[in-house]
Amino acid sequence: MRQVYVNGDYLPETEARISVFDRGFLFADGVYEVTLVLDGKLVDFAGHMRRLRRSLGELGMAFALTDEDLLDIHRELIRQNDIEEGLVYLQVTRGSADRDFLFPAEETPNTVVLFTQKKSLVDSPLAERGQHVVTVEDLRWRRCDIKTVQLLYPSMAKMEAKSRGADDAWLVKDGYVTEGSSNNAYIVTPEGTVVTRDLSTDILHGITREAVLQCAEDLQLRIEERPFTVEEAENAAEAFSTSASGLVSPVVRINGREVGPGRPGPIAARLRQIYLERSRASAV
Incomplete structure (x- = not known):
């Protein structure tokens, strides 16, 4: 069964959970990146992280994880799911708060989700x-x-x-x-x-x-x-x-x-x- 990452934990996809009050679910208040995997390695990873930071900045969204943290998570998911060719999806939302169009007055912990997709992309x-x-x-x-x-x-x-x-x-x-x-x-x-x-x-x-x-x-x-x-x-x-x-x-x-x-x-x-x-x- 596919293993995913949710807020610090690696777990089977059937056990993954986020709050019904997550702002990504309620307002699409989140950003994402999709990174290509070839031969078990990540393509253009630095570029995707640069764009992620830009997207977060444009939405005024704080984010504690470093690029090194995210690289480790990507690599661990590739390892756990035995991905030679495919994609790694990363989504970051502003987190959970009572439903309000205004951003939360106090900073909320991000919701961070990553998962892999095994796909044949080269021989298309x-x-x-x-x-x-x-x-x-x-x-x-x-x-x-x-x-x-x-x-x-x-x-x-x-x-x-x-x-x-x-x-x-x-x-x-x-x-x-x-x-x-x-x-x-x-x-x-x-x-x-x-x-x-x-x-x-x-x-x-x-x-x-x-x-x-x-x-x-x-x-x-x-x-x-x-x-x-x-x-x-x-x-x-x-x-x-x-x-x-x-x-x-x-x-x-x-x-x-x-x-x-x-x-x-x-x-x-x-x-x-x-x-x-x-x-x-x-x-x-």
Whole structure:
């Protein structure tokens, strides 16, 4: 049975408990990170911890555990659950207090939960085939740069994509793609330029995004960080997304229209290969 971590204890998932008054449950007053595991090691761990601290700071949420504490917990869960390839999920909430929209007047102990997911992410049939995506209006709140646990609208967008026979949704605001439902979105122009939305409060500052853009820069690819339209995406030479769980995942159809030749393109394939090589070499 899978072992999880809850507030200092490692225990079977069936015995894990949090309070019904936890603010993560009542208000989505919490943040999270998901870290890729390859060969039993953590990929981009320092980057995920840096973003965690930023998210906590934006919500004014105190947090006592150090990065070293969290690294030990991640590694222990990987060991206990025998994870060679998969993910470690970390969630931190403001803790439990009587229900009130105002933050608790006195500091409450955080609720800290971690669990693992065993998944085959490298050998991905979806990456081989390429994703089919549809566009959906971006109706999320305007602080998408904070990695909060309020994920209902992205879940609704994924369900809409599924109902339309697609694999995922790309979110659109004012005619421009912001990002995928749980990933950052990219196109490759007919001239070979990699385009992805610039950082702002409209998108998550992806850790995999940062790593993949560095790979693209090292490959001397042209990069433009700017908004792009749905029409640009539909007429691109290639398209892809990045995330901790999807790595670099090609997109071959948008709104039923084939992107380029309708199969995964060489730039996405090369970036996926380089990203995997570097991730394996630098994992901790």
